[in-house]
Amino acid sequence: xxxxxxxxxxxxxxxxxxxxxxxxxxxxxxxxxxxxxxxxxxxxxxxxxxxxxxxxxxxxxxxxxxxxxxxxxxxxxxxxxxxxxxxxxxxxxxxxxxxxxxxxxxxxxxxxxxxxxxxxxxxxxxxxxxxxxxxxxxxxxxxxxxxxxxxxxxxxxxxxxxxxxxxxxxxxxxxxxxxxxxxxxxxxxxxxxxxxxxxxxxxxxxxxxxxxxxxxxxxxxxxxxxxxxxxxxxxxxxxxxxxxxxxxxxxxxxxxxxxxxxxxxxxxxxxxxxxxxxxxxxxxxxx
Numbered sequence: 001x002x003x004x005x006x007x008x009x010x011x012x013x014x015x016x017x018x019x020x021x022x023x024x025x026x027x028x029x030x031x032x033x034x035x036x037x038x039x040x041x042x043x044x045x046x047x048x049x050x051x052x053x054x055x056x057x058x059x060x061x062x063x064x065x066x067x068x069x070x071x072x073x074x075x076x077x078x079x080x081x082x083x084x085x086x087x088x089x090x091x092x093x094x095x096x097x098x099x100x101x102x103x104x105x106x107x108x109x110x111x112x113x114x115x116x117x118x119x120x121x122x123x124x125x126x127x128x129x130x131x132x133x134x135x136x137x138x139x140x141x142x143x144x145x146x147x148x149x150x151x152x153x154x155x156x157x158x159x160x161x162x163x164x165x166x167x168x169x170x171x172x173x174x175x176x177x178x179x180x181x182x183x184x185x186x187x188x189x190x191x192x193x194x195x196x197x198x199x200x201x202x203x204x205x206x207x208x209x210x211x212x213x214x215x216x217x218x219x220x221x222x223x224x225x226x227x228x229x230x231x232x233x234x235x236x237x238x239x240x241x242x243x244x245x246x247x248x249x250x251x252x253x254x255x256x257x258x259x260x261x262x263x264x265x266x267x268x269x270x271x272x273x274x275x276x277x278x279x280x281x282x283x284x285x286x287x
Contacts, residue, residue: 024148026156026163029053030111034145036101039093046092048226048233050240052247053108054124055083056170058137062100066091067226068130070188071180080135082175084127086240090227103141112164120167123175132178135169187225190218194230198237199260204230234260239274242267247286252279 023033039045048067059075066073066081068089075081083089093100112120140162147159182188190211194201201207204222207230208215222230238259245255253264256279261267271279 024159026160027111027114029108029113030163031106032144032148032163033104034141035104036099038097038099040097041093041095044093044098046090046227048088048090048228048236050086050088050236051083051106052085052240052243053106054085054121054127055081055089056105056107056124057081057083058103058135058141060101060103062098062102063093063095064091064098064100065094066130067183068180070183070191071130071177072183073130073132073178073180075132078134078138079178080133080137080170080173080175081178082124082127082131082133084124084129086244087129088233088236088240089130092227112167115164117164120164120171123171123173127175130178130180131175132180133170133173133175135166135173137166137169140166140169183225187221190221194234195237198234198241199258201234201260203234235270236274239271242271242279243275243282246279246283252283255279 023031025031057075057080059079059081060077064075066075066089068083068087073081074094107121107124109118109121109125112118144159144162144166147155147162149155183191190207193210194207204215204218207213208218211218218230222228222233226233238261242255242259245258246252250258252267256264256267259267261270268278271277271282275282277285
């Protein structure tokens with residue numbers, strides 16, 4: 001099955017989606033993109049999001065900070081960042097203008113199953129949060145880019161062969177926490193409480209009351225660190241949990257109400273806005 005769209009906005013005319021990106025499906029479960037983009041703080045499409053698949057970034061340049069759950073990390077050239085499924089994350093510029101260059105892979109564990117090579121993605125299963133490593137894959141990536149640009153069948157076969165070598169090197173690399181720093185204590189306290197109570201919490205008012213903060217203070221805090229609202233954060237947590245339940249075989253009604261949605265219509269609307277498809281479409285894809 002093909003991956004769920006990384007940016008649902010790409011289907012809705014998002015002007016940032018796909019800019020200067022070369023995108024390729026190497027297999028139905030393995031997507032690759034080479035991205036070189038120039039942004040200002042105002043144009044950077046920074047948005048807290050998650051996937052139901054792995055994201056792996058080979059970082060080349062740019063003053064960028066990654067946030068994954070309660071940790072923040074500023075990568076160095078050559079870093080390989082691995083983000084597991086279901087983890088809310090984002091990137092954000094650390095300068096007024098940045099030229100952000102990276103190679104990105106999105107993949108499910110079955111990316112190489114058709115070739116009988118599940119072992120190539122085994123390294124990812126150990127990730128519990130943002131993991132960082134170094135792997136000497138620059139030359140292989142350059143060769144793969146050149147093969148994909150040719151766009152003929154023989155070149156695509158070569159690109160897949162190079163992807164196998166690249167993932168073999170990822171598997172031999174040592175992924176670990178990599179020096180990520182925790183977010184401020186007040187942010188972490190609120191985030192942990194929301195993560196434990198997302199099915200019951202309705203929004204920023206209830207959150208502010210629980211911590212004896214003002215609504216305005218919590219809203220500013222969330223906007224500063226996650227570039228989103230508390231309500232949006234709760235909705236994404238709910239949809240991510242619902243996706244997990246559906247993938248495990250739960251019916252749509254159970255997924256809806258266990259995650260805190262008050263009606264099926266609200267559930268469907270929220271699911272579509274986050275995942276770019278309805279719950280029933282997602283269930284068909286997972287099957």
